[in-house]
Every structure is written in C-alpha cells, then in structure tokens.
Amino acid sequence: xxxxxxxxxxxxxxxxxxxxxxxxxxxxxxxxxxxxxxxxxxxxxxxxxxxxxxxxxxxxxxxxxxxxxxxxxxxxxxxxxxxxxxxxxxxxxxxxxxxxxxxxxxxxxxxxxxxxxxxxxxxxxxxxxxxxxxxxxxxxxxxxxxxxxxxxxxxxxxxxxxxxxxxxxxxxxxxxxxxxxxxxxxxxxxxxxxxxxxxxxxxxxxxxxxxxxxxxxxxxxxxxxxxxxxxxxxxxxxxxxxxxxxxxxxxxxxxxxxxxxxxxxxxxxxxxxxxxxxxxxxxxxxxxxxxxxxxxxxxxxxxxxxxxxxxxxxxxxxxxxxxxxxxxxxxxxx
Numbered sequence: 001x002x003x004x005x006x007x008x009x010x011x012x013x014x015x016x017x018x019x020x021x022x023x024x025x026x027x028x029x030x031x032x033x034x035x036x037x038x039x040x041x042x043x044x045x046x047x048x049x050x051x052x053x054x055x056x057x058x059x060x061x062x063x064x065x066x067x068x069x070x071x072x073x074x075x076x077x078x079x080x081x082x083x084x085x086x087x088x089x090x091x092x093x094x095x096x097x098x099x100x101x102x103x104x105x106x107x108x109x110x111x112x113x114x115x116x117x118x119x120x121x122x123x124x125x126x127x128x129x130x131x132x133x134x135x136x137x138x139x140x141x142x143x144x145x146x147x148x149x150x151x152x153x154x155x156x157x158x159x160x161x162x163x164x165x166x167x168x169x170x171x172x173x174x175x176x177x178x179x180x181x182x183x184x185x186x187x188x189x190x191x192x193x194x195x196x197x198x199x200x201x202x203x204x205x206x207x208x209x210x211x212x213x214x215x216x217x218x219x220x221x222x223x224x225x226x227x228x229x230x231x232x233x234x235x236x237x238x239x240x241x242x243x244x245x246x247x248x249x250x251x252x253x254x255x256x257x258x259x260x261x262x263x264x265x266x267x268x269x270x271x272x273x274x275x276x277x278x279x280x281x282x283x284x285x286x287x288x289x290x291x292x293x294x295x296x297x298x299x300x301x302x303x304x305x306x307x308x309x310x311x312x313x314x315x316x317x318x319x320x321x322x323x324x325x326x327x328x329x330x331x332x333x334x
Contacts (some may be wrong), residue, residue: 006114013052013055013056014056014060016043017047020040020044020047021275023036023040024040024044025276029276030274030276045296046142048296048299048300049298050106053198053300053302054150057143057146057147057150058147058150058151058154060143060144060147062277065225072325095284095297099162104124104127104128105127105319105322105323105326106123106124107118107127107130107131107319107322108180109122109183109184109187109189110126110127110130110131110189111123111126111140111145111194112145112149112193113147114145114148114152117148117152118148119304120204121294122148125249126141126144126145127319129141129144130194130315130318130319131208131310131315131318131319132312133313133315133316134312135271135307135308135309137312138194138295138307138311138315139194139196139271139275139304139307141194142194142195142196142304142305142307143196143275143304144263145196146195146196146197146198149198154218156195182320184223184226185225185226185229186228186232186233186320186325187322188222188223188225188226188233189223189318190220190221190222190223190306190311190314190315191221191222191223191224191267191319192221192265192267192268192269192305192306192311192319193306193311194302194304194305194306194307194311195263195264195268195304195305195306196302196303196305197262197263197264197302197303197304197305198262198300198301198302198303199258199259199262199264199300199302199303200259200300200301201289201292201293201296201297201299201300201301201302202259202289202290202293202308203290203293203294204239204286204290206257207256208255208256208257208258208259208260209226209252209254209255209256209259209264209289210252210253210254210255211250211251211252211253211270211282211285211286212251212253212282213249213250213251213281213282213305214245214248214249214250214251215246215247215248215249215282216245216246216248216249216269217245217246217247218236218240218241218242218245218246218247218312219240220238220310220311223238232289232316233321234314234318234321237317238314238317240310240312241309241310242309242310243312249269249270249308250269250270250278250282250285251267251268251269251270251281251282252264252265252266252267252270252305253266254266267307268305269305269306269308270285270303270304270305271304271305271306272302272303272304272307272310273288273301273302273303273304274283274301274302275302275304284294289301309330
C-alpha cells in the first residue's frame with residue numbers, strides 16, 4: 001500500500017472486488033446467485049451499481065499502470081532491484097536468432113488511437129497482453145484499454161506522468177500517424193477487434209441491441225481496405241486453432257439508442273458478460289439483460305467482445321510476423 005501512490009479507498013475496493021470474484025467462481029464457472037452467501041449477494045449488488053463499477057475500473061487502470069512500471073523496472077534490472085538478474089527471468093526473455101535478448105516491441109496499432117494517453121511502459125505491457133495468444137490476457141487488455149479511455153475522457157490521465165518522454169512536434173505527430181496507417185496496411189488487423197463495454201440494461205420494449213446466434217468457421221474478417229491483401233499476407237500462417245468448426249457464437253446484429261454510441265459494431269462476437277465467459281445463446285443473453293433491467297434498472301452490464309482463441313491466435317501470429325520483418329536479414333547478422 002505505501003509503496004504505490006494509490007488512495008487507500010482504491011486499495012480496499014480492489015481487495016473487496018478480488019475477494020468477491022474468487023468467491024463467485026468455482027472450477028472456472030460463475031456460480032448462480034442461489035449458491036452465493038448473503039454477504040456475497042450484497043457485495044455483488046453493490047458492484048453492479050454504475051458508480052461503484054466506475055470506481056473499480058478507474059482504480060484498476062491506475063493499479064495496472066503502477067504494476068506495469070514496477071514489473072518492467074524489475075525485468076530491466078534497474079539499480080536497487082536484484083529480481084531482474086535471476087536466471088529464470090533472463091531465460092524467459094525472447095531472443096533474436098543471433099542469441100541476443102530482444103527489445104520489447106510496442107505495437108501502437110492495437111490501441112485505437114489512445115496511445116497518446118499511455119507511457120512507454122504501459123504500451124509494452126498492453127502489447128504483451130494483446131499478443132500473448134491467451135484469451136484471458138486478451139480480455140484483460142480490452143478492459144485496461146477501456147479504463148484508459150475513461151481516464152482520457154475524465155482528464156485523470158494527466159496524473160500519470162510520462163517521464164523522459166518529451167512531447168512530439170506537429171511534424172513528428174503526423175509522421176507517427178502516417179507510420180501507424182502504413183503498418184495497418186502492411187499487417188492488417190481484424191475488422192472486429194477485442195473490446196470492453198459497459199452497457200445500460202434495457203427492456204424488451206426498448207430493444208437497444210439486437211443479438212443473433214451465428215455459426216462461425218474461425219476465419220478472421222479483414223477490414224474493407226485490406227480485403228484483397230489480407231489472405232495473401234496471413235493465408236499460410238493463420239489457421240483456425242480449434243478442432244471442431246463451425247462454432248456457435250452470439251453476435252451483435254444491431255445497436256441503437258445509448259448503446260449505439262458506445263462503439264459496438266455489427267458482427268462483434270460477445271465472448272464475456274460481466275467478465276465471465278458467455279456460453280449461452282443470444283436469447284439467453286437478451287433475457288438476462290431484460291431481467292437485470294426489471295430488477296436493477298440503474299445497473300450496467302459489461303460486455304467483452306472478440307476475446308476468443310481465434311483472435312488471440314491471430315494477433316500473436318501477426319505480432320511475430322511484424323517482429324521478424326524488423327529483424328535484419330541473415331546475411332547481415334552473419
């Protein structure tokens with residue numbers, strides 16, 4: 001607590017959220033309300049309130065920033081830290097073909113234009129999460145990026161200093177934007193990227209969101225500008241990772257009203273609801289939203305989209321291709 005500049009209320013809130021989360025999950029599945037204790041139900045009700053969720057998201061975003069900085073300082077073996085010198089940590093670092101440790105690679109094409117609100121350490125951490133190949137890390141990255149967006153809109157990002165990072169000139173900023181655009185053309189992203197959204201519950205009469213069950217063959221949808229080149233770039237590298245296809249998924253078919261302004265798109269695959277993997281049908285999810293609205297109309301529901309093993313695998317492969325393209329040819333290494 002005293003090592004990090006966090007308010008004590010934020011620390012206690014995160015501890016309470018962690019305790020509640022551990023108590024609500026058993027064998028990787030979310031427990032039903034009937035299996036929870038009275039205190040757990042009370043906590044769950046409190047955390048479903050919009051004001052509490054906002055506080056938790058802001059506190060977690062700050063915590064992730066602080067822990068990212070701490071972890072990178074340890075890995076770099078800065079003065080006062082011996083953990084970065086351990087044999088296990090040195091072996092875990094990726095190495096280039098010539099045997100030298102690779103420098104961390106930042107992929108700013110993954111940040112949806114929010115890179116200006118993050119420092120270098122945060123960008124490295126988020127790049128690692130997005131390109132880890134793990135669904136859990138992908139969902140965490142989407143949640144953190146949502147927290148960065150909220151902090152940028154509230155002005156709280158100013159509290160996170162960018163030490164040793166001087167502001168860019170207009171020329172440098174434009175050059176940076178052009179570089180990101182060029183990278184997206186050379187290594188296109190999926191048209192449906194991971195995202196985390198807090199939506200208001202709604203009734204069947206409002207119908208702010210239309211959902212549908214779809215069969216998916218595991219293929220990645222290219223952005224409109226890269227339809228011709230997408231398969232040529234990734235065709236021989238990306239293969240759907242699961243053994244059985246098609247998979248049945250819940251997709252967004254339409255949004256309007258307050259939900260229409262959040263950024264959800266037609267074709268997004270809903271993978272998590274309230275931070276737990278969703279395995280039900282579209283009708284199940286609609287009825288759950290209606291029920292939440294009937295019981296607690298002021299509460300919000302978190303939806304995580306496109307955080308599945310297919311997108312995780314694709315982003316990992318794409319990252320490795322980008323890394324290899326930046327390495328010198330074998331003749332130069334010799």
